[in-house]
Amino acid sequence: MSGDGPRLSEEGLIARHFAPLAGPGADGLRDDAASLSPTPGHDLVVTVDAVVAGVHYFPDDPPASVAAKALGVNLSDLAAKGAAPRGFLLTLALAPDWTEDWLAAFARGLGEAAALHGCPLLGGDTVRAAGPTLISVTAFGEVPAGGIVRRGTARAGDxxxxxxxxxxxxxxxxxxxxxxxxxxxxxxxxxxxxxxxxxxxxxxxxxxxxxxxxxxxxxxxxxxxxxxxxxxxxxxxxxxxxxxxxxxxxxxxxxxxxxxxxxxxxxxxxxxxxxxxxxxxxxxxxxxxxxxxxxxxxxxxxxxxxxxxxxxxxxxxxxxxxxxxxxxxxx
Amino acid sequence: MSGDGPRLSEEGLIARHFAPLAGPGADGLRDDAASLSPTPGHDLVVTVDAVVAGVHYFPDDPPASVAAKALGVNLSDLAAKGAAPRGFLLTLALAPDWTEDWLAAFARGLGEAAALHGCPLLGGDTVRAAGPTLISVTAFGEVPAGGIVRRGTARAGDxxxxxxxxxxxxxxxxxxxxxxxxxxxxxxxxxxxxxxxxxxxxxxxxxxxxxxxxxxxxxxxxxxxxxxxxxxxxxxxxxxxxxxxxxxxxxxxxxxxxxxxxxxxxxxxxxxxxxxxxxxxxxxxxxxxxxxxxxxxxxxxxxxxxxxxxxxxxxxxxxxxxxxxxxxxxx
The missing domain is CATH 3.90.650.10 (PurM-like C-terminal domain)
Structure with missing residues (x-):
């Protein structure tokens, strides 16, 4: 389990870098799903957006910036819908040349962004990508029941x-x-x-x-x-x-x-x-x-x-x- | 907007192939987020798993089978936690050689699997992948409050x-x-x-x-x-x-x-x-x-x-x- 030795297993990587980010209901990322208790009288607002190296960010961007962007673009969708964040799930598809240093800096940046916005990590999946790194975030927010603000509901004169x-x-x-x-x-x-x-x-x-x-x-x-x-x-x-x-x-x-x-x-x-x-x-x-x-x-x-x-x-x-x-x- | 002409925009592809799968709260996939009304007295159970061509399935597998697997592996996690499915979000990272025929068959298979399990599509994101196709599904289920069944809670003698x-x-x-x-x-x-x-x-x-x-x-x-x-x-x-x-x-x-x-x-x-x-x-x-x-x-x-x-x-x-x-x- 040493960083100097062979690569950690997926479980080892999660325990080392991502478990410290886990929020309530995530069970320390030791389970395959998380539990989220909705606030009574509220709806969940759910959104997913992915960022891909070389498309949405530069491969040499600082890993913490990439993490903040991957989370931020989703929190931006929640904000536009009038929702307050509750948590997020992460899919991380790592390019063949990933390093544990990159991953550690990515996880630190993700944790800082999550703490800043009060949106803890609830779970995720890590896979190999034969192509560029891809990061998909699913964000959960809440609005009072029926309160989601829609995109296509403007009226002439507004x-x-x-x-x-x-x-x-x-x-x-x-x-x-x-x-x-x-x-x-x-x-x-x-x-x-x-x-x-x-x-x-x-x-x-x-x-x-x-x-x-x-x-x-x-x-x-x-x-x-x-x-x-x-x-x-x-x-x-x-x-x-x-x-x-x-x-x-x-x-x-x-x-x-x-x-x-x-x-x-x-x-x-x-x-x-x-x-x-x-x-x-x-x-x-x-x-x-x-x-x-x-x-x-x-x-x-x-x-x-x-x-x-x-x-x-x-x-x-x-x-x-x-x-x-x-x-x-x-x- | 013709399938014979140049490729559709992301919005055109979504309207044609995925909007027919949209469930309540998804607003016909015309918005950037969906609304999910939790059943009173229940917790949400959330999970995400990705499948990658060449890793989790064969690139020449039938697209409908790939779709059913991408959804099925997540519904399997919900089942194991004791949860009933409520809906899912899709991240689709398409390899450069994707065709609209593949996408159409994928969406049909996804719709059939979603209908079979009573788990409608709530939203998604489609991006280009310079590598193999990747499909990440976030599935939402429900359990009576506090009812999630955990992974690490067995006792000696069970x-x-x-x-x-x-x-x-x-x-x-x-x-x-x-x-x-x-x-x-x-x-x-x-x-x-x-x-x-x-x-x-x-x-x-x-x-x-x-x-x-x-x-x-x-x-x-x-x-x-x-x-x-x-x-x-x-x-x-x-x-x-x-x-x-x-x-x-x-x-x-x-x-x-x-x-x-x-x-x-x-x-x-x-x-x-x-x-x-x-x-x-x-x-x-x-x-x-x-x-x-x-x-x-x-x-x-x-x-x-x-x-x-x-x-x-x-x-x-x-x-x-x-x-x-x-x-x-x-x-």
Whole structure:
């Protein structure tokens, strides 16, 4: 059972690295299933998302960051549904060249993210992958019975809101892929760091769950880009967005000033993990106030209009633009 | 959106092949999460297991069989915990050479298995895999509050029981790998078919869940081989098995008569997906009666003894045997 000797068995790896993360009902990960006692009067909200090395993250990303992203993208879905996290299950398919050091750092990062968000590990499965490492997380949350906030339930006339800032992660990804370009080199180091961090570390907006439940007529998280996700959220309707109202970070603004073409990936690129939701106009002030009290800025960026089609982004000059290619797809 | 044209988007594939499988709370798979209303007074039982092409199944297995196995191995875990199924989530990582025909047949098989076991699809994620196809299923079940049956709670003096027959799948796998050997060719076609089918199609013992909850002091399913799983179930204790009592199918008996060395894989090979459990001696008759009423034969094969170590298998000649290499591991 020594780390210097031959590889541990699956049970040995679990006992060493993952059992310390186990929450109530997980029986120390010594069983093949976990027990979860629902809060009376509540529904479970369940979601699963996988991240794959070379598709959703860079194989040389820090293992703790990979772990935080794998959990975070799922907690982001819970937040968008108005749910509070209860626990998660992990499927870990390890590439042939995995090392125990990588696994140990991954498990530590996973434990820190789980503790930060109050979402303990309940169980999992570890398998060999002949290809790249794949991490699939199933997250469980709770809402008061009947309280899940759906994606496709917006009404014409609702206002469209987003949390935080949009486009940081997409520009952060460009920065990583195009670090030698003029705009990348001209950016201040602190702006580069901010954008890179936003790509690497999604911040699930769990603090917003209660306000979403109270005010949102529909909600989802922005994982595949604002333009494409808006289209998904509004089947049979059309989003009309004021491009100048889309909240940008100072770092994203600086990058777009240096390279105006970055506005497009900011609006269509993935990995924001902000909340996209709709509220009745009369509720906007109360929604913003409750969100602010929870520490999350929300911004109204447009309206839901009757009619079908890709969302329309209207620029400061009045010119209208659509992004027909839709969103970035990880598939 | 035509199957003859370019590949569908992820959303198009889901709408075409998986939405017809969606259960209540899944919102037609048009949302990023599902809602599950727990039965009052019940706990959720949650489990996840992945199957990988080339590791857990043959890449050329029928897609419907792969689907039934991916769901079945998880339902087998629910059964062993005494739980009734409520639904499942699917992570599908598709190898680069996937075809829509394969996916369509997979989804049909998945739907049939889900309907058979009353366990609807609640959601999922589809990603590209640069390696072999991987299918991870998270299954949800329910037990009356506090009713989950654990794996490590057997007591010295308990009787060890198994459902159905042991070793069919392991011999079926050998048959597939060694189809040209003398024993394989000498087997009757119906015996070959039985053994091959048992490898390909796990039969989760959900009908036994209620009897397990009522009588078992500990339970798990036999997925990695009887000998190794017994060792896992009895930490700090020792299983003493009468080898002649281990229930074998007529087909497995015939194979072992032709090739006595097959007794070892029968006891140590994986993929039985039968229930392994312990009961107090006074409860054996009632347990067997309730199991029989549920249509599942159960057999007492030995006892839990004090002392630690690999389980001991005593042959008809009184000779004792251990299998120190433990169980087959998919990892």
């Amino acid at each position: 206002l469209i809101c987003v949390s935080g800032t949009i486009g940081d992660a997409a520009i952060g990804l460009r920065l990583r892929l195009e670090s030698k370009t003029a705009w990348a080199r001209a950016l201040r180091p602190e702006d580069r760091a901010h954008l890179a961090d936003r790509y690497l570390h999604p911040r699930p907006r769990l603090a917003l769950a209660s306000a979403i439940r109270r005010f949102a007529t529909a909600a989802m998280d922005v994982s595949d880009g604002l333009a494409g996700d808006l289209a998904k959220m509004l089947p049979g309707l059309m989003g009309r967005i004021e491009t100048a109202a889309v909240p940008l970070s100072a770092a994203a603004c600086a990058a777009i000033r240096l390279e105006p073409a970055l506005m497009e990936p900011a609006l269509t690129g993935g990995d924001d993990y902000e909340i996209l939701c709709t509220v009745a106009p009369d509720d906007l002030d109360a929604f913003r106030a409750q969100a602010a009290a929870a520490g999350v800025p929300v911004t109204s960026i447009g309206t839901v209009a009757a009619g079908e089609g890709a969302p329309v982004f209207r620029g400061p000059d009045g010119a209208e633009r659509r992004f027909p290619r839709g969103s970035f797809s990880h598939f | 009787l060890i029981c198994v459902s159905g027959t042991i070793g069919d799948a392991a011999i079926g796998l050998r048959l597939r790998l060694e189809s040209k050997t003398a024993w394989a060719r000498a087997l009757r076609p119906e015996d070959r078919a039985h053994l091959a089918d048992r490898y390909l199609h796990p039969r989760p013992r959900l009908a036994l869940a209620s009897a397990i909850r009522r009588f078992a002091t500990a339970a798990m399913d036999v997925s990695d081989g009887l000998a190794g799983d017994l060792a896992k179930m009895l930490p700090g204790l020792m299983g003493r098995i009468e080898t002649a009592a281990v229930p074998l199918s007529a087909a497995a008996c015939a194979a072992i008569r032709l090739e006595p060395a097959l007794m070892e894989p029968a006891l140590t090979g994986g993929d039985d997906y039968e229930i392994l459990c312990t009961v107090a001696p006074d409860d054996l008759d009632a347990f067997r009666a309730q199991a029989a009423a549920a249509g599942v034969p159960v057999t007492s094969i030995g006892t839990v003894a004090a002392g630690e170590g690999a389980p001991v298998f005593r042959g008809p000649d009184g000779a004792e045997r251990r299998f120190p290499r433990g169980s087959f591991s998919h990892f």
